[in-house]
Amino acid sequence: MSDYKSCLGCGIGKNLEEFKKDKRATLGVTSRCINCINRMARESYARDPKKKLEKNALWTAQNLQKHREMNRANGFRNKNKRLLASRLWYLENKDRHLENGKQWSLNNPEARLLISINRRARKIQNGVFSISSKEVRNLLSALCAYCTIKPSAHLDHVIPISRGGVTSIGNLIGSCALCNQSKGNKTISEWRKVG
Ligand SMILES: [Zn+2]
Ligand SMILES: [Zn+2]
Numbered sequence: 001m002s003d004y005k006s007c008l009g010c011g012i013g014k015n016l017e018e019f020k021k022d023k024r025a026t027l028g029v030t031s032r033c034i035n036c037i038n039r040m041a042r043e044s045y046a047r048d049p050k051k052k053l054e055k056n057a058l059w060t061a062q063n064l065q066k067h068r069e070m071n072r073a074n075g076f077r078n079k080n081k082r083l084l085a086s087r088l089w090y091l092e093n094k095d096r097h098l099e100n101g102k103q104w105s106l107n108n109p110e111a112r113l114l115i116s117i118n119r120r121a122r123k124i125q126n127g128v129f130s131i132s133s134k135e136v137r138n139l140l141s142a143l144c145a146y147c148t149i150k151p152s153a154h155l156d157h158v159i160p161i162s163r164g165g166v167t168s169i170g171n172l173i174g175s176c177a178l179c180n181q182s183k184g185n186k187t188i189s190e191w192r193k194v195g
Helices: 034-047 049-062 064-092 094-107 109-124 133-141 177-183 188-194
Strands: 004-006 013-015 019-021 029-033 154-157 172-175
Touching (some): 019 034, 034 049, 049 064, 109 133, 109 154, 133 154, 133 172, 172 177
Antiparallel strands (some): 004 013, 154 172
16 A cells, blocks of 8 residues: 555645545545645635635535534634633733723722622622612712711612622612711611611
8 A cells, every 4th residue: 555646736746644535535535635625725715705605605504513513612712712811911911900900990980889789799699680880870979868968989788788688779779988887787777776
């Protein structure tokens, strides 16, 4: 058995590894070498790009399942690549990252509050209900619901989460820092008794 085959395209005798596998062909490889096959594909694409697109579309239609799997695998690879890239960026720009975070926090006080109350609620696992930044902004735009004197700076859980209260728009109220701290884990009536 010869390890060489002469390519029908370029006429050069080449090692079998330089051909594509084809069980039905002589010696189990294509009659043209990989170089020639690629070159012919390039030339054919240059002559008629549409044909290639049509062929691809046809292949996709006939191999939907495989197409999906390939896409998924690609997406997975790309996701890892993205994660790695952002991780690298973070390591190289740690200071800038922190600065960006600080700046973002300053620019987005409602979102920041939202993140912190969601984190707290998730820890206790009473359930978190979807609240929008706009709803938070509305709560904060009113005066403190308790003293009605100072502007709202905190989001207070009317029924504290430690007492089973949930993080939902119905259980949140804008309050000043002082009232929020003083109320702590008490319900409103408990707090009134103390105060
Ligand atoms: Zn060739
Ligand atoms: Zn207050």
